[in-house]
Structures are given as structure tokens and as C-alpha cells.
Amino acid sequence: MSLWMTEEAVRWGMRVCSRSFPWQQRGFLGTTSVQDSSSPRRRLCHIWASTQSQNISSKSVVSPARFYSNGFSSSDELEESKRLSYSPANSDRVAAWKASPLLSQLPSCGSPSDVLDLATQLPPTFREVSNCLDRMWTTTKKMTEEQRRHELRLMFEHPALDAFLQKAMKLVGGMRISDMTYSLLSMIGLGVPEKSRVIQTFLRACQERLNDFDEKNLSILATCLDQLEDSPSVNTLKEGVKLIVKTRLPTIKNVFSLQTMICLLGKDVPPDLKRALERKALSMTEQFSVTNAQHMFSTMASTGFYSKPLLSFCSTKILENLNGVPFNTMFRLLQSCKELLYRDADLLNGISDHVASTIDVWTNKQLVLFLFLYDHLNFCPTALMEAFSEKVIANPEALTLKNLLCVLKVYSSLNYDLQHRRQQFLDSLSQVLDSYLPKMSGFELLKAVYCLCLLGHFPSAPLEQLLQSGALEQLAASNFRGRDRMFQTVDLCLRIDRPQLPRPLSVPASLLGDLSPGNPSVSSRVLQFLQGALHDQARATLQEMVVVERFYLVDGVITKPLTNRSSETEASAGDGCSPAESSQRIAAIYVPPSGFCSGTSTPRGHLATKIRHLKILGYTPVLITEQDLKSVSEESAADFLWERIFPERRASDLKPEVEQLGS
Incomplete structure (x- = not known):
């Protein structure tokens, strides 16, 4: 009875709303008279x-x-x-x-x-x-x-x-x-x-x-309405569709109909209705097929409907049935994870392992698209990157220019360590890059060289072509986003890494733009904890907000005497030893979660390059993460930082305890 009354209310509401529809108003119909429209050809034109x-x-x-x-x-x-x-x-x-x-x-x-x-x-x-x-x-x-x-x-x-x-x-x-x-x-x-x-x-x-209307026709109607601009008629129909969905939600018996209803509601769903949809979906999990689980990801992504319990269940269902999943389905799944910011390590590693184990089934284009999505997920697919690197080494010529640029972007961004195959892989990429040099635009060449510099690899041919006057003039005339930053990174790598090249190369100052970090800021909480860790260390000094090489911002630089050298400082000073040789500089860097690959302590490309350069310049980088300082007192945070900055003191404190236990 209540369902019938609700449907009658919906029908009545639609009738009332329809009175304001524009096609029923005389003024609107009068904009073009019947006589004016007597020529169909003129009107259609x-x-x-x-x-x-x-x-x-x-x-x-x-x-x-x-x-x-x-x-x-x-x-x-x-x-x-x-x-x-x-x-x-x-x-x-x-x-x-x-x-x-x-x-x-x-x-x-x-x-x-x-x-x-x-x-x-x-x-x-x-x-x-x-x-x-x-x-x-x-x-x-x-x-x-x-x-x-x-x-x-x-x-x-x-x-x-x-x-x-x-x-x-x-x-x-x-x-x-x-x-x-x-x-x-x-x-x-x-x-x-x-x-x-x-x-x-x-x-x-x-x-x-x-x-x-049944669920299918409601879905088609919703698709139509999404393509129309807002108007009284369109908005009224949208509200009518939502009323119908709310009315029929308790009576839904199959998963596909529920997913259709979620799609119909769109993104503007009240929180209480979202919770009702979540409860309904979780109550039907026993009916979920593999296809339902896959489709639920895209459904939730398209509507902005996020339910961690539901995603977790669907992830498990999908992981158990990865064999035979076609590329389009796998791609949509990863794309939905990206849109939902859902980084389930088991699911993402499972897909990576599956694709790696069946690598010969996929084309290079498909594999590169997988890698592209993983990069946007900020997740390093270890198995896939390892298997793909072997495939590239075996046949580097199979990479198109577009695929090559994407591979360089992903491997430099995720900073995956290929260990003993690293040099062979980079040489293979450089070989392919050399073959494409005659047909590359200046922008493509800059992107390729920039990514290679992040990887610490400096092939001479692309560097020389990039820094020729013709290419530089072309790039100077264009002003695409990130141009100055890429040139600054290339210039910094040439100066600090000092690669062995046939002839010295440098980036003209006119293309470097403003070298100072934009809006430099440090974490006040980190500085507070650093000051607490050093309050009783008379020999250690703290410099706040230090800019290194006019490019890298360091939250704090701690200068302290080298281990076992504090007693020899006066003698070394008499021998003409410089302060830098008798002290250690520690660069304390606060890193947000986005600086690491998801779920790991592996720094991503920019951070990895910063660490590499700071080490070359004589600093000892100490990374401080949000997780390190989360929900801890100031005293606990100071103790944690003290152990990171003075590891030798921690070791000396533990030594007597170990000897006492041994005796």
C-alpha cells in the first residue's frame, strides 16, 4: 500500500511540476509563429x-x-x-x-x-x-x-x-x-x-x-538527461527519476538493477541515501558475480560513491578470477581505482603479477597504458615493471615514440630499481631514442632528456640535440607548462652529477626562468620537533629553511661534529682542516605521502633526484614523514628525531646494555 501511495505522490508531483514546463507557455511558443516556420528547409538550415x-x-x-x-x-x-x-x-x-x-x-x-x-x-x-x-x-x-x-x-x-x-x-x-x-x-x-x-x-x-519505466529504460533516460543542459523540463525529469529510484530501492532483487539505480542517482546523492545504497549492496554480496564486482568499480567511480567495505569485497572477488579478464575490463578497473583514489595493495599487486606472468599476451601499447595508470595511482607495480624491462631489453625497436616517452615518464617517476639490469635497460631506451631524434619535436626531446636526467642517465646524442641553438630557439618561443622546471632540472643534473660527455654542455640562463623555489614553506611542526631534539646538544647547530643550489628547499640543516672527531677538533684546526671536513651536515626534509610510492618508503622521481644531489653535495639526507609524527607527543617526536640525527649516540647507549646482558 505504501509503495502505491508513493508512486501516486510521484505522479502527482510530476503533474504539478509539468505546469511550469516551457513548451506549455504561450510566450515560449510565440517566439516562432507557424507562418514563420512554413519553410522547412529554412528552419532546418x-x-x-x-x-x-x-x-x-x-x-x-x-x-x-x-x-x-x-x-x-x-x-x-x-x-x-x-x-x-x-x-x-x-x-x-x-x-x-x-x-x-x-x-x-x-x-x-x-x-x-x-x-x-x-x-x-x-x-x-x-x-x-x-x-x-x-x-x-x-x-x-x-x-x-x-x-x-x-x-x-x-x-x-x-x-x-x-x-x-x-x-x-x-x-x-x-x-x-x-x-x-x-x-x-x-x-x-x-x-x-x-x-x-x-x-x-x-x-x-x-x-x-x-x-x-523499468531499470533499463530509466538508465537510458538518465543518459539522455545527462547530455541535455539544465532546464525546467530536464531538471523535473531528473528529480522524478531520483524519486522513482528511492521508491524502488527496497524492492531491488538483483545486483545489476542496483548498479543501474546507483548510476541513475548520479553524484548528487544525500549521505543517508548513500548509506542505504551501501547497506543494500553489502546485503547482496552473495549474489555478486565476477562481472558484477568489476562493474561495481566503474559504477562507483562514475558516481563518486565510495564504500571501502564494498570495494574490499569486490577486490577479493576480482583477485580470485583474474584469468581471462580482457584488456578493456582490466583498464577500466585500474582507471576506476585512480578516480576513486583506491590503492588496495593486494589488488594492484595481484593485477601486476597477473599481467607480468602473461606478458606475451599483451601488446606494448596495452602494457604502457597499464604502467601509465599505475603511475597515476602513485603505485609501483614491481612485477610488471621488471617483466616489461626484460621485454624492452629483448626488443627495444618495438617501442613507438609515444610509448617510449610514456615509459621514460613512468620509470623516472616511480623510481623503480632494476638493479643489475638497470644500465642495460637505460641503454636500450637510449638506443631507441637516438633512432627517433630526427623526427622529435623540441617539447618531446625536452621531456625525454628530463626523464633521463631524473634517472641519472645522460646519453650524449639527445643532450647535444636539445642544447643546440635551433632546438633552444624553438623551445624559447613556446611557453608550455613546466618548461622552466624541466630546464632547471637538466641544468642542475649537468652541474651536480657531472656526467662524462664528449664536450661540456649547459643550459642557457635565459631558459632557466626563476631559480628560487616558488613560495618556500616548511613545516612549523617539524622545526619545533627539530629544535626539541637539539635543545641539549651544544655542539649541534640548526639552520632553518635552507635553499640548496637555489633549487632544493631543505626544512632544516643540522651541523654536528663527526663521530669520534669531537675530541680532535682543536688539533685538526691547527693542521688547517676545514670545518666541512670536521663536521657532518644533515639535511632534514619533511616529505608528504605523495613523495613516496604508495605503501612503500621508496621515494618518487623528484625526491630521489633531490636525495642523490644532496649526497653529492655532502649532505646526509634524513627524511621525515607525516606518519613519523602522526599522533605523537612533542617529546616522543623529539626522541624519534634525535635517534635519526644521532644514530651513533643510540648505538653507544645500547652497547653497555648488550654487554650487561652478555655477562
Whole structure:
């Protein structure tokens, strides 16, 4: 009884809201009189001109352009279509549909204009209108953009289009709901203006029969509404769809229907409804198939609906059934993890291990796309990176330029240590890079050299080509994002790493931009803890916010006497020993979680390069993470930092205890 009352309330609400729909207002209909629209060709050309400016977008807004139905109002059209309503019980009509000459010839139509020509010769019935619209839209999907524009221009200029759409308006009330929603979707896909009479009539028909929509047709309608701009009619229908979903949620019995409902609700879902959806989904986990688990990831990603318990269950289900999962499904899964910021180590490592063990099944392009997504997830897929490096070493020429640039980006960003294969892998990449040098743009060359510098690898050929006057002039003329930062890193690596090159190379000062760190800031909490750790260390000094080489910001530099040298300091001073030789400089660096690969202490590319350079310059880097200082008192944090800065003191304190235990 309560369900019936709710549906009646929804129906009543829709009727009240419909009174404010623009197609029912005289002022709106008066923007273009029937007499003004007497020339279908002129009116359709006007629509085309408007849609062309929107790249034939389904979101075209053409207020005065509407398809009229010989003086009918939208209410008249719906009433007329109800009188012409199709009855499924009429077996003669069903048989006629099966033997329809129009439907038998429809697959041979190769463009929207072909369909209109056929519909002129063989007037369509209720069901056939939907088939015609669907065929018109389908023919444009496989066309190039230029060909699609041309065919749509011909369609909008076709003299039969106006009569065809008028007939669609007359028949909409008698259509099956599936035909009605597919027709609406096809017209939107073809670029029919959303404020045209035909679109508004179909929206009104959907409104009147909304309570009869099943999950599939609700999903199609929601897809249509997502492609339309906000308006009273569209917004009212969206609210109606949400009311229907809320009403039917307790009665949902299968997982696919639940996922469809979640998609229909979209991103603007109240917290209480999100919790209800989560409870409903968790109560149905026993029904989840592998496909349901995979689809749940993309469903949650598209709606911004995050439920860790549900994702954890789906992850386990997917991990148990990775064999045979096609590339598109695996790619969508990783992409959903990226959008949800979901980094389940078991799932991501499981996918990495699976792809690595079946590496010969995947193309280089597919493998590079996997690596690309892992990089965006800030997660290092150890097994996959190891297996892919072996594949590159075996056949480096198989990499395209685009794949090569992506591989350089991922391996430099994730800073994966290939150990004994590292040099061989980098040499293989350099070999391929050399072969592409003649056809590379300046931007591509800069990106490649920048990534190689992060990896600590300096092949001479790309460096020399990058730093030639021609390439530098081309790059100086462009001002793409990150250009100065990349040049600064290349320059810093050449100065600090000092690679062995045939001739000295350097980056012109004009391309370095502002070398000082932008908006330098340090963690006040870290400085407070550092000061607490050094408060009783008279021989240690702390310098706050130190900029090294006008590029690297260090939160604090602690200078202390070298171990076992404190008693010899005065003697060494008499021998002319410099302070740097008799002291140790510790660079305390606060690193946010994004500085490491997810779930590990492996620093990512920029941080790894910073550590490498600080070591060359004589510093001892000490990394301080958010986790180190999380939920600890100032005293505990000071003790922790004291142990990191003075490890030799900790060892000397433990030595007597060990000797005492031994005795």
C-alpha cells in the first residue's frame, strides 16, 4: 500500500511540476509563429547553423528553432498519438512488423539521408520510427568527424526530415517505452536541438509514463538527461527519476538493477541515501558475480560513491578470477581505482603479477597504458615493471615514440630499481631514442632528456640535440607548462652529477626562468620537533629553511661534529682542516605521502633526484614523514628525531646494555 501511495505522490508531483514546463507557455511558443516556420528547409538550415557552431553537439541550444506539427501543441500531439496507440495484442500488426519491407531494407542504409529517403518511400509505423532513428544515429558513429559533419548537414537540409519528426511526435504516445527512450537518445545523438518541439514532446511523454519505466529504460533516460543542459523540463525529469529510484530501492532483487539505480542517482546523492545504497549492496554480496564486482568499480567511480567495505569485497572477488579478464575490463578497473583514489595493495599487486606472468599476451601499447595508470595511482607495480624491462631489453625497436616517452615518464617517476639490469635497460631506451631524434619535436626531446636526467642517465646524442641553438630557439618561443622546471632540472643534473660527455654542455640562463623555489614553506611542526631534539646538544647547530643550489628547499640543516672527531677538533684546526671536513651536515626534509610510492618508503622521481644531489653535495639526507609524527607527543617526536640525527649516540647507549646482558 505504501509503495502505491508513493508512486501516486510521484505522479502527482510530476503533474504539478509539468505546469511550469516551457513548451506549455504561450510566450515560449510565440517566439516562432507557424507562418514563420512554413519553410522547412529554412528552419532546418537555421537549426544546422546553430548546431554547427556547437560542433553538432547534443547540447545545442536553439531557442527559436523547433519542429512544428501542423499547428498542434505538444498536448495535442500526445493526445493524437494516444488515439493512434499500438496494441501488442494485434497479431496482424505484429506479423506485419516482422514482414516489414522498411525494416528489411534499413540495414542497407549508410547515412541518415539514406534512412530519410527510405522512410519517404515506405512510411514507418510506431516501432519503425525508433528503428529509423536508431539506424540514422548508428550510421554516424563509425564516420570520421569531417564525414559526420557533412552527413549531418545533409540530414538537416533534407526536405523529408521535418515530416519525419512530425510523425515521430504524433506516434510517441503509442510507442513502447523502450522505443520512446531509444528514439530520444538517437535524436540527441544526432544533434537535434534540445529546445525543438520534437525533443520537448518526447520529454513530456517520458514524464507522463515515468512510473512505468523499468531499470533499463530509466538508465537510458538518465543518459539522455545527462547530455541535455539544465532546464525546467530536464531538471523535473531528473528529480522524478531520483524519486522513482528511492521508491524502488527496497524492492531491488538483483545486483545489476542496483548498479543501474546507483548510476541513475548520479553524484548528487544525500549521505543517508548513500548509506542505504551501501547497506543494500553489502546485503547482496552473495549474489555478486565476477562481472558484477568489476562493474561495481566503474559504477562507483562514475558516481563518486565510495564504500571501502564494498570495494574490499569486490577486490577479493576480482583477485580470485583474474584469468581471462580482457584488456578493456582490466583498464577500466585500474582507471576506476585512480578516480576513486583506491590503492588496495593486494589488488594492484595481484593485477601486476597477473599481467607480468602473461606478458606475451599483451601488446606494448596495452602494457604502457597499464604502467601509465599505475603511475597515476602513485603505485609501483614491481612485477610488471621488471617483466616489461626484460621485454624492452629483448626488443627495444618495438617501442613507438609515444610509448617510449610514456615509459621514460613512468620509470623516472616511480623510481623503480632494476638493479643489475638497470644500465642495460637505460641503454636500450637510449638506443631507441637516438633512432627517433630526427623526427622529435623540441617539447618531446625536452621531456625525454628530463626523464633521463631524473634517472641519472645522460646519453650524449639527445643532450647535444636539445642544447643546440635551433632546438633552444624553438623551445624559447613556446611557453608550455613546466618548461622552466624541466630546464632547471637538466641544468642542475649537468652541474651536480657531472656526467662524462664528449664536450661540456649547459643550459642557457635565459631558459632557466626563476631559480628560487616558488613560495618556500616548511613545516612549523617539524622545526619545533627539530629544535626539541637539539635543545641539549651544544655542539649541534640548526639552520632553518635552507635553499640548496637555489633549487632544493631543505626544512632544516643540522651541523654536528663527526663521530669520534669531537675530541680532535682543536688539533685538526691547527693542521688547517676545514670545518666541512670536521663536521657532518644533515639535511632534514619533511616529505608528504605523495613523495613516496604508495605503501612503500621508496621515494618518487623528484625526491630521489633531490636525495642523490644532496649526497653529492655532502649532505646526509634524513627524511621525515607525516606518519613519523602522526599522533605523537612533542617529546616522543623529539626522541624519534634525535635517534635519526644521532644514530651513533643510540648505538653507544645500547652497547653497555648488550654487554650487561652478555655477562
